[in-house]
Amino acid sequence: MANIAIMGFGTVGAGVAEVVRMNGASxxxxxxxxxxxxxxxxxxxxxxxxxxxxxxxxxxxxxxxxEVDVVVETIxxxxxxxxxxxxxxxxxxxxxxxxxxxxxxxxxxxxxxxxERNVNYLFEASVGGxxxxxxxxxQCLAAxxxxxxxxxxxxxxxxxxxxxxxxxxxxxxxxxxxxxxxxAEADPTADVEGIDACRKICILSNLAWGRxxxxxxxxxxxxxxxxxxxxxxxxxxxxxxxxxxxxxxxPDGRQTAYVAPHLVPESCPIATVDDVFNGIMIRxxxxxxxxxxxxxxxxxxTASAVLGDVIDALQxxxxxxxxxxxxxxxxxxxxxxxxxxxxxxxxxxxxxEAVCGGKVEVLAxxxxxxxxxxxxxxxxxAEKLCAVAMLHxx
Amino acid sequence: MANIAIMGFGTVGAGVAEVVRMNGASxxxxxxxxxxxxxxxxxxxxxxxxxxxxxxxxxxxxxxxxEVDVVVETIxxxxxxxxxxxxxxxxxxxxxxxxxxxxxxxxxxxxxxxxERNVNYLFEASVGGxxxxxxxxxQCLAAxxxxxxxxxxxxxxxxxxxxxxxxxxxxxxxxxxxxxxxxAEADPTADVEGIDACRKICILSNLAWGRxxxxxxxxxxxxxxxxxxxxxxxxxxxxxxxxxxxxxxxPDGRQTAYVAPHLVPESCPIATVDDVFNGIMIRxxxxxxxxxxxxxxxxxxTASAVLGDVIDALQxxxxxxxxxxxxxxxxxxxxxxxxxxxxxxxxxxxxxEAVCGGKVEVLAxxxxxxxxxxxxxxxxxAEKLCAVAMLHxx
Numbered sequence: 001m002a003n004i005a006i007m008g009f010g011t012v013g014a015g016v017a018e019v020v021r022m023n024g025a026s027x028x029x030x031x032x033x034x035x036x037x038x039x040x041x042x043x044x045x046x047x048x049x050x051x052x053x054x055x056x057x058x059x060x061x062x063x064x065x066x067e068v069d070v071v072v073e074t075i076x077x078x079x080x081x082x083x084x085x086x087x088x089x090x091x092x093x094x095x096x097x098x099x100x101x102x103x104x105x106x107x108x109x110x111x112x113x114x115x116e117r118n119v120n121y122l123f124e125a126s127v128g129g130x131x132x133x134x135x136x137x138x139q140c141l142a143a144x145x146x147x148x149x150x151x152x153x154x155x156x157x158x159x160x161x162x163x164x165x166x167x168x169x170x171x172x173x174x175x176x177x178x179x180x181x182x183x184a185e186a187d188p189t190a191d192v193e194g195i196d197a198c199r200k201i202c203i204l205s206n207l208a209w210g211r212x213x214x215x216x217x218x219x220x221x222x223x224x225x226x227x228x229x230x231x232x233x234x235x236x237x238x239x240x241x242x243x244x245x246x247x248x249x250x251p252d253g254r255q256t257a258y259v260a261p262h263l264v265p266e267s268c269p270i271a272t273v274d275d276v277f278n279g280i281m282i283r284x285x286x287x288x289x290x291x292x293x294x295x296x297x298x299x300x301x302t303a304s305a306v307l308g309d310v311i312d313a314l315q316x317x318x319x320x321x322x323x324x325x326x327x328x329x330x331x332x333x334x335x336x337x338x339x340x341x342x343x344x345x346x347x348x349x350x351x352x353e354a355v356c357g358g359k360v361e362v363l364a365x366x367x368x369x370x371x372x373x374x375x376x377x378x379x380x381x382a383e384k385l386c387a388v389a390m391l392h393x394x
Numbered sequence: 395m396a397n398i399a400i401m402g403f404g405t406v407g408a409g410v411a412e413v414v415r416m417n418g419a420s421x422x423x424x425x426x427x428x429x430x431x432x433x434x435x436x437x438x439x440x441x442x443x444x445x446x447x448x449x450x451x452x453x454x455x456x457x458x459x460x461e462v463d464v465v466v467e468t469i470x471x472x473x474x475x476x477x478x479x480x481x482x483x484x485x486x487x488x489x490x491x492x493x494x495x496x497x498x499x500x501x502x503x504x505x506x507x508x509x510e511r512n513v514n515y516l517f518e519a520s521v522g523g524x525x526x527x528x529x530x531x532x533q534c535l536a537a538x539x540x541x542x543x544x545x546x547x548x549x550x551x552x553x554x555x556x557x558x559x560x561x562x563x564x565x566x567x568x569x570x571x572x573x574x575x576x577x578a579e580a581d582p583t584a585d586v587e588g589i590d591a592c593r594k595i596c597i598l599s600n601l602a603w604g605r606x607x608x609x610x611x612x613x614x615x616x617x618x619x620x621x622x623x624x625x626x627x628x629x630x631x632x633x634x635x636x637x638x639x640x641x642x643x644x645p646d647g648r649q650t651a652y653v654a655p656h657l658v659p660e661s662c663p664i665a666t667v668d669d670v671f672n673g674i675m676i677r678x679x680x681x682x683x684x685x686x687x688x689x690x691x692x693x694x695x696t697a698s699a700v701l702g703d704v705i706d707a708l709q710x711x712x713x714x715x716x717x718x719x720x721x722x723x724x725x726x727x728x729x730x731x732x733x734x735x736x737x738x739x740x741x742x743x744x745x746x747e748a749v750c751g752g753k754v755e756v757l758a759x760x761x762x763x764x765x766x767x768x769x770x771x772x773x774x775x776a777e778k779l780c781a782v783a784m785l786h787x788x
Binding site: 015019022023026027030031032124130131132135136139140141142143144145210269272273284285286287288289290291292293294295298300301303304305306307308310311312315318319322 | 409413416417420421423424425426518524525526529530533534535536537538539663666667678679680681682683684685686687688689692694695697698699700701702704705706709712713716
């Protein structure tokens, strides 16, 4: 019998309890022991919940109970969650979380405590919701040198972009629709401005290359200024606009990462990832491109990943998973990498070719894809052409 | 320092040696010890190879050397490979393989020996080449009850079908092209008739539900009788023809599996998996649908998966991965499941509706998709309509 405590009984926390209820018997069969929820910590009132007898309000109960093997942190944010995670690890408990903000901003410290206390700190659910991606990255692909990661990492913005493409509606209307469906929060900033995607590309980068990338060092651009006109032009020309988090390791060992909307050619598997789904492409020097696809959020999918980690932690009780990242990575400005750009304005293709110094791909009247340029070169070209839209191209 | 022995120095075996050469330093950093190739067993002459000093011809050298930690079996087939794998496990060595035939036909016995000897027998590379899929299935998705698996599991047939769709060439011509590119063997039977895909869906099913499915019990249909005309009709109507291995667990606990070509709607992520790539969709009752995509074959991709397993085996030296399947599964005839079917012949839509007892979707003149029917019902309808083509629809 293994005892777990859930901290934070919101969407994901309640999902974890529900999956234990649904699948407890089959989990016990695989694991060789039963998982029991001993406590649920939440300051709100759940006296009418079927879990009322497990509800507690004082973290010290969990901290001081030697019977608690694994603590599931689904509080979110980096305040209370940070304090409780530190203390739970210090108390020798394995901690499993879906909290990308905490992992991206304090993962290094928390992993160091976990190492010192010989316990696991696992966070598969922090990237891609239910999609298995972190463990495949650090374990199955461990024989590779990872060269690049590119992912649709945020379901809310992908839903909005999909509605703009398929429904022909504006960003503002698509956002309202996402809010009414519960896919976007009342304050959608973290999703819409790419902050959530930024945290996730940092976590992926940290695991891929073992060095911490601070989210504030990653150039991050959201989707709020995307025009329907560019979505339409892209679609007619065989491209989809997607918000991508990207991270690279250059052959000389430099690292870079950024978040921005991209035109993605339809032939690329990531282009067909629609609605609230996520898709993460990883390129390794032996395996080539692999992609992982599925629901990037939601109660049960995220709980699936959390409980996968709980099972893994219990299977690695004595010999912890050697997981972590240490010194900070130096981040090269991604703008120096030569890339193709989408430009739209009141210019002709030959104007564009003269300014860009090379052949352009014409998508529509006044809309082109440039040859490979650094971001400074592309910005200079956009200025000369009086372009009104400028976007990355994958 | 960990010592490995490679048995079989063909495409995959040589790929393993190459990835150790390319990425040995980064692997050592992650693993905390260096991996050294101590022996390479092959009866052929490699005296001019850079690995000449490691070549041996007598398996007993490996079997009797206590310094060999992990044996990589890349011989293929179920004769010599079976004998050597048995003996390596009996000798207390971890064994890692890419040999789907051996795992599908003798996995149960070999996993039982591994359990008894407290060593690992790992085979990520046996399904999907370099794509991480088996470990995600049995580990990351362990909190789910798996409901269905559907995969493009064979790169050769997927290449042929892609060329038929995109190149407009016949099966025979596409096969010749695949052979000239080295994607298909001189005797292409195992690929083209679905035998390879059948072994892989059996391995996935065994891991998903813990019971052994014997390949010979799985109804298996290949692609050699696919007409270009049906490929064209499907493509014009928004479907792609794909060879799928499918396995289900019904709510009442019955299991089934089969391999057959399917019309797959383009909106399904698996439809866009082209060329020699593989894509495997897994449906769990918590996570929903997840998909894994990448190169399903090739020297370095497959070696990536093999070495991922080698690393995992070395990390689980003392406490082996609890992996396996036991008693044989009872396989229900997949034909009893109601499914949609594609029928083509010289009949009208109203004829088809009268015979099928329900609304059909018309793809072209004389080509329809039926309402859900058992395979017996569909066959009866096809006979009455004198249909010349009958295919599954996903």
